Amino acid sequence: MIQGDMLYEGKAKKIFLTDQPDEVVQYFKDDATAFNAQKKGTILEKGIVNNKISTRLFELLEQAGVATHFLKKLSDREMLARRVKILPIEVVIRNRATGSIIKRLGLEEGLVIDPPLIEFFYKDDSLGDPLITEDHIRMMNLATSDQVASLKTLSLKINEVLKPFFQERGMMLVDFKLEFGLWNGQILLADEISPDTCRFWDIQTGERMxxxxxxxxxxRIEETYQEVLRRVCA
Ligand SMILES: Nc1ncnc2c1ncn2[C@@H]1O[C@H](COP(=O)(O)OP(=O)(O)O)[C@@H](O)[C@H]1O
Ligand SMILES: [Mg+2]
Known part of the structure; x- marks a missing residue:
């Protein structure tokens, strides 16, 4: 595998081409953004931590029968992945109410959501990633009805794998965001799964992790990312 030109630089990662047309390198940066990039900063060694955590979780999900873009971890900050066509839909799975849903619907912080709620957001930074419905997805041709049904089934399955994994490590999986892509007509879980894209609450103390x-x-941002890594990769 020879790393080639940069294909895309995002807020948290860079994507590089390789000598294989259907493989890319994901390079994890320390850059952190929030509130649609209005807040910017650096979290020291976040890239290393998120690459390790994502690697562990993609391996766990592959073992559970979920197809992912993950091929192998190349270095501290680099992961080899299948090059997919990312569906411009962010899938959010919520087991408890916090964050944007509280502001939107006036829910109580920490309200248990069972069965979990699945929400779709249109992946477009210039629009601020707005909430969309299945009818919007159909109207805008973002995915087919069959693909949307698969996204929901896959997301619930991923939740059922991740929830007990974190529970055993003293962490509540409150909510998380997934991105999926198309590869040879197949839907693969892509992007990353990390403390950047999930909310974890410590089961003992309720601390945000x-x-x-x-x-x-x-x-205690850096310390907390290291603590999540310690628990996930112990
Ligand atoms: N396997 C893949 N193939 C192609 N693109 C990918 C793959 N996995 C993730 N991506 C895309 O690469 C980008 C990763 O960089 P990131 O910093 O998270 O970007 P963003 O600022 O758009 O969130 C995302 O836009 C993501 O959708
Ligand atoms: Mg991203």
Whole structure:
């Protein structure tokens, strides 16, 4: 595998081409953003932590029969992945109410959501990633009805794999965001799964163990990312 030109630089990662047409390298940066990139900063060694955590979780999901873009971890900050065509839909799975849904619907912080709620957001930074319905997805041709049905089934399955994994490590999986892509007509889980894209609450103390520490200036950001890594990769 020879790393080639940069295909895309996002807020948290860079994507590089390789000498294989259907493979890319994901390079994890320390850059952190929140509130649609209005807040910017750096979380020291976040890229290393998120690459390790994502690697562990993609391996776990593959073992559980979920097809992902993950091929192998190449280095501290680099992961080899299948090059997919990302569906411009962010899928959010909620087991408890917090964050944007509280503001939107006036729910009580921490309200249990069972069965879990699935929400779709249109992946478009210039629009601020707005909430969309299945009818919007159909109207805008973002995905077929069959693909939307698969996204929901896959997301619930992923939740059922991840929830007990974190529970055993003293963490409540409150909510998380997934991105999927198309590869040879197949839907693959893509992007990353990390404290940047999930909310974890410590089961003992209720402490926030994710990017909310950065969003809300809660302090001990680096230490918390390292603690999540320690628990996930122990
Ligand atoms: N396997 C893949 N193939 C192609 N693109 C991918 C793959 N996995 C993730 N991506 C895309 O690469 C980008 C990753 O960089 P990131 O910094 O998260 O970007 P963004 O600022 O758009 O969130 C995302 O836009 C994501 O959708
Ligand atoms: Mg991203």
């Amino acid at each position: 994710d990017k909310d520490r950065f969003r809300k200036d809660l302090g």
